[in-house]
Amino acid sequence: MTTETTRTTKSKKLVSEFRQFLSEPWFAILTTILAAAILLFIVIPVFAVFFKSFGIGSGGFTFEYYKEFFARSYYLNSLLNSLGAAIISTIVVVLLSVSISLYVTRSTSFLSKFYRGAALLPLVAPPFIFSLSLIILLGRNGVVTSLLNDAFGLEFSIYGFWGVVLAQILGYFPIGYMLVESTMRNMSPSLENASRDLGANQSKTLRKITLPLSQSGITKAGLLVFVMALADFSNPLIIGGGETFIAAEAYLLVVGQQNLEQAAVLGVFLIIPSLIVFIFQTYVMKDSGLETISGESGASNAPLTKRVKSVVMTINTLFVSFIVLMFIMVVLGAFVKIIGIDNSFTLEHFQSRNGWDSLYTSIIVSFLAAILAATIGMLQGYLFARKPIPGKKALEFLTLFGLAVPGTVMGIGYVLIFNGSPFFLTGTVLLIVLNMTFRKIGVGLEASISKMHQIDSSMEEASNDLGAGPYRTFGKVVVPLLSPAFIAGFVYTFMTAMVSISSVIFLIAPGTNLAAVHILNLAEQAQIGMASAMSFVLIVIVLSCMGLLKYIEKKTGVSI
Amino acid sequence: MKKTIMLLVLMTTMVIITACGESGSSDEPLQVYTHNDSEEMDAMVENIEENTGVQLDVLRLSSGEGWSRIEAEAPEIGADMQIGMLHGFGMKAEEEGYLLPYESEQWEDVPDKFKQEDGEWYGTSFWYNMIAVNEEIIEDKGLDVPQSWEDLLDPQYEGEIALPDPGTSGTAFLIVSTIMQQMGEEEGWDYFEQLDKNVGQYTKSGSAPAQLVAQGEYAIGVSWDQAVLDYIDEGYPIKSVMPEEGVGYSLDVAWIFENTDQPEKAKEVMDYLGSQDFMELSAEYRSMVTKPGITDDSNVSDNFIDYDAQWDADNRDRIMEEWQNKFSN
Numbered sequence: 001m002t003t004e005t006t007r008t009t010k011s012k013k014l015v016s017e018f019r020q021f022l023s024e025p026w027f028a029i030l031t032t033i034l035a036a037a038i039l040l041f042i043v044i045p046v047f048a049v050f051f052k053s054f055g056i057g058s059g060g061f062t063f064e065y066y067k068e069f070f071a072r073s074y075y076l077n078s079l080l081n082s083l084g085a086a087i088i089s090t091i092v093v094v095l096l097s098v099s100i101s102l103y104v105t106r107s108t109s110f111l112s113k114f115y116r117g118a119a120l121l122p123l124v125a126p127p128f129i130f131s132l133s134l135i136i137l138l139g140r141n142g143v144v145t146s147l148l149n150d151a152f153g154l155e156f157s158i159y160g161f162w163g164v165v166l167a168q169i170l171g172y173f174p175i176g177y178m179l180v181e182s183t184m185r186n187m188s189p190s191l192e193n194a195s196r197d198l199g200a201n202q203s204k205t206l207r208k209i210t211l212p213l214s215q216s217g218i219t220k221a222g223l224l225v226f227v228m229a230l231a232d233f234s235n236p237l238i239i240g241g242g243e244t245f246i247a248a249e250a251y252l253l254v255v256g257q258q259n260l261e262q263a264a265v266l267g268v269f270l271i272i273p274s275l276i277v278f279i280f281q282t283y284v285m286k287d288s289g290l291e292t293i294s295g296e297s298g299a300s301n302a303p304l305t306k307r308v309k310s311v312v313m314t315i316n317t318l319f320v321s322f323i324v325l326m327f328i329m330v331v332l333g334a335f336v337k338i339i340g341i342d343n344s345f346t347l348e349h350f351q352s353r354n355g356w357d358s359l360y361t362s363i364i365v366s367f368l369a370a371i372l373a374a375t376i377g378m379l380q381g382y383l384f385a386r387k388p389i390p391g392k393k394a395l396e397f398l399t400l401f402g403l404a405v406p407g408t409v410m411g412i413g414y415v416l417i418f419n420g421s422p423f424f425l426t427g428t429v430l431l432i433v434l435n436m437t438f439r440k441i442g443v444g445l446e447a448s449i450s451k452m453h454q455i456d457s458s459m460e461e462a463s464n465d466l467g468a469g470p471y472r473t474f475g476k477v478v479v480p481l482l483s484p485a486f487i488a489g490f491v492y493t494f495m496t497a498m499v500s501i502s503s504v505i506f507l508i509a510p511g512t513n514l515a516a517v518h519i520l521n522l523a524e525q526a527q528i529g530m531a532s533a534m535s536f537v538l539i540v541i542v543l544s545c546m547g548l549l550k551y552i553e554k555k556t557g558v559s560i
Numbered sequence: 561m562k563k564t565i566m567l568l569v570l571m572t573t574m575v576i577i578t579a580c581g582e583s584g585s586s587d588e589p590l591q592v593y594t595h596n597d598s599e600e601m602d603a604m605v606e607n608i609e610e611n612t613g614v615q616l617d618v619l620r621l622s623s624g625e626g627w628s629r630i631e632a633e634a635p636e637i638g639a640d641m642q643i644g645m646l647h648g649f650g651m652k653a654e655e656e657g658y659l660l661p662y663e664s665e666q667w668e669d670v671p672d673k674f675k676q677e678d679g680e681w682y683g684t685s686f687w688y689n690m691i692a693v694n695e696e697i698i699e700d701k702g703l704d705v706p707q708s709w710e711d712l713l714d715p716q717y718e719g720e721i722a723l724p725d726p727g728t729s730g731t732a733f734l735i736v737s738t739i740m741q742q743m744g745e746e747e748g749w750d751y752f753e754q755l756d757k758n759v760g761q762y763t764k765s766g767s768a769p770a771q772l773v774a775q776g777e778y779a780i781g782v783s784w785d786q787a788v789l790d791y792i793d794e795g796y797p798i799k800s801v802m803p804e805e806g807v808g809y810s811l812d813v814a815w816i817f818e819n820t821d822q823p824e825k826a827k828e829v830m831d832y833l834g835s836q837d838f839m840e841l842s843a844e845y846r847s848m849v850t851k852p853g854i855t856d857d858s859n860v861s862d863n864f865i866d867y868d869a870q871w872d873a874d875n876r877d878r879i880m881e882e883w884q885n886k887f888s889n
Binding site for chain 1: 589591592593597598599601602605606617618619620621622624625628629631632633636638639697727728759760761762763764765767768771772774775776777778794795796880884
């Protein structure tokens with residue numbers, strides 16, 4: 001009897017929800033379009049990869065390709081290599097993030113600002129840039145290698161597993177760092193102060209109070225870095241030497257042999273860890289409770305004591321100098337003939353029409369994707385936070401899932417879906433834009449939802465009561481309130497789209513080549529000079545765009 | 561702020577609309593695949609655009625990569641034309657019916673062996689395998705300069721050889737094909753299994769080994785003629801070695817895809833490729849071009865084996881499958 005009642009109330013609730021949903025037809029239509037788009041551009045491609053791995057769509061259901069996977073130690077090795085490299089990179093990135101965050105959040109000195117800037121620098125470069133500079137520095141005939149060789153007769157090679165690990169640490173560091181830093185910045189200092197007052201010294205306080213409090217941020221950072229490092233395919237291609245890595249292998253299977261089925265199997269093994277991590281992060285971590293302590297007091301954290309500071313600063317200085325050195329190598333590499341061999345100044349590496357064309361395409365495409373992603377994120381955030389939408393939770397999950405899908409898998413999925421009817425989009429700019437957009441809309445969505453939760457709905461109610469309809473309220477009240485979320489989505493998507501490679505590399509065609517892909521191609525031809533030159537220009541462009549946004553932020557007073 | 565956002569959204573819509581509108585018009589650039597190196601191709605594209613007025617959009621893919629893309633895209637191949645590809649793939653494409661026959665008058669004086677009889681593909685230049693050796697490393701490590709394919713198997717070169725990967729690189733497939741045609745398949749496989757022990761790195765592109773040797777990353781790199789000679793000209797401490805047993809050579813061919821929607825423009829470009837002007841430009845980047853009287857190839861061709869490009873076309877799939885089986889384990 002009771003279950004009966006709950007069922008009727010439940011269905012009644014559902015019916016009323018539906019009625020409400022349909023009462024604002026434009027929002028209903030928008031939501032439906034959004035949902036369809038999310039399905040088409042995020043969910044279906046992933047499923048397509050999954051089905052393809054069983055041979056569905058090309059000769060019927062079979063386990064053949066999985067058998068092949070396990071029959072060759074080669075594929076299994078590539079999986080183990082990728083997992084190993086990802087785990088090591090993650091641990092190192094997290095440790096370094098904590099170390100730098102500790103200093104940066106407790107000091108306002110110029111040095112602290114400089115460290116922060118340098119730590120974030122890798123964000124604006126293609127993810128494989130460090131492979132290039134590592135080869136320049138530590139290759140078999142690198143600048144440092146030769147010195148060591150001359151001085152001690154020491155010989156080593158950066159190509160291989162450890163080269164990849166090093167490149168990943170440098171490349172994915174900013175992602176981890178940003179999360180750890182923001183957690184530490186938002187932490188209330190009162191608990192730390194209490195601990196110090198009760199007699200614990202600083203290192204004990206750090207161990208017992210600060211780190212446990214930052215745990216959720218640190219875990220989140222670790223998971224994110226892990227997923228990105230696992231899906232990394234460009235570093236193994238450049239610096240992997242003979243070692244195989246799973247994402248790179250999947251890529252080579254597609255472009256070298258068009259063996260989409262086998263590539264799909266590798267894709268499945270690539271997506272499983274990402275999916276586990278994503279579900280863990282979404283459901284298990286949400287209610288850790290510790291993160292709720294946030295800094296409202298306005299007091300700042302106690303500066304580090306001498307002893308802790310000396311440890312932290314040694315690590316930080318070493319690491320930051322390393323990052324800066326890497327970038328200097330790229331800049332030098334761009335302006336000399338062949339760095340380390342013929343160091344005469346030249347501008348010839350910049351004279352590449354194909355390179356400039358691809359830069360132009362990248363800017364246009366990234367700009368469009370950023371606008372689309374930010375707009376959709378904002379709209380979706382509003383609808384999800386305020387409107388009763390059937391299946392809202394599932395849609396939100398799927399949108400955020402777009403962020404977690406490894407680029408290689410998404411790229412292969414797009415190749416499978418959009419290479420024939422009914423959606424023949426292969427080779428078009430539109431497909432690249434859509435790919436970049438839907439992989440990133442999660443960021444704008446998250447920003448908008450959290451912004452909407454901070455804003456009380458009374459303003460919208462007031463607007464409604466004063467006679468403005470729901471659409472007018474949205475335009476006049478909600479959109480202005482959400483503009484910071486819009487900007488956040490825009491900046492993030494633009495920046496990542498400019499340097500993204502793993503997914504779009506499958507989608508380019510003559511005339512739609514992208515800068516990051518072009519640079520990787522140059523690196524494959526071992527054209528370090530041209531690759532460095534194009535990377536340099538790309539970095540300058542992304543940095544200037546960021547600068548421009550900062551300027552707009554100052555002028556308009558909208559925080560970014 | 562709201563206005564800015566509205567403006568941005570409006571701009572986006574406009575850009576998308578114009579982008580979509582463009583694709584229908586006849587001013588669309590000609591879409592071209594190539595396997596040529598970026599540096600060379602940049603110069604060629606500029607020259608072609610200047611002299612024909614046809615705009616080109618180029619995508620560079622190494623030979624193996626380009627071919628598998630073409631096969632996957634067929635019959636809706638995503639380019640109008642290919643400028644620079646392996647001879648063997650030209651033959652395969654012809655068999656598969658991917659190509660548009662076009663008899664160009666500009667190509668008349670090019671010997672018949674360099675072009676397909678119905679004008680389905682035309683050979684612009686040819687190139688051959690060449691070994692690059694870094695003299696400094698050889699001296700430092702007390703190694704001998706290899707003189708033949710056989711020498712490369714010597715254990716003293718362990719980890720010192722850079723070889724392109726035949727899965728993606730046409731240069732590499734030419735090496736594989738040469739060895740197989742010379743030694744026979746069984747011995748050929750033995751050769752590569754032994755060579756594998758000395759290979760420090762397989763590269764995706766065929767020019768990369770030359771560059772790696774010039775940079776001093778490896779002592780020996782197997783690559784192709786011009787890639788090596790360029791670095792010698794620029795003064796790097798490397799020398800070229802032509803293996804005693806002889807090398808294979810391949811014609812670099814161009815063709816028009818059957819499904820092109822701009823055949824007139826493509827034909828115009830094809831005419832130009834056969835002109836004296838273009839062949840002379842080509843000769844700056846290649847040691848030999850097919851138009852008579854531009855390059856002197858009398859002394860190089862002594863080193864060529866009796867290479868059979870048809871063998872490439874017929875056996876590539878099978879050989880590559882076995883390659884994957886042997887070296888991907």
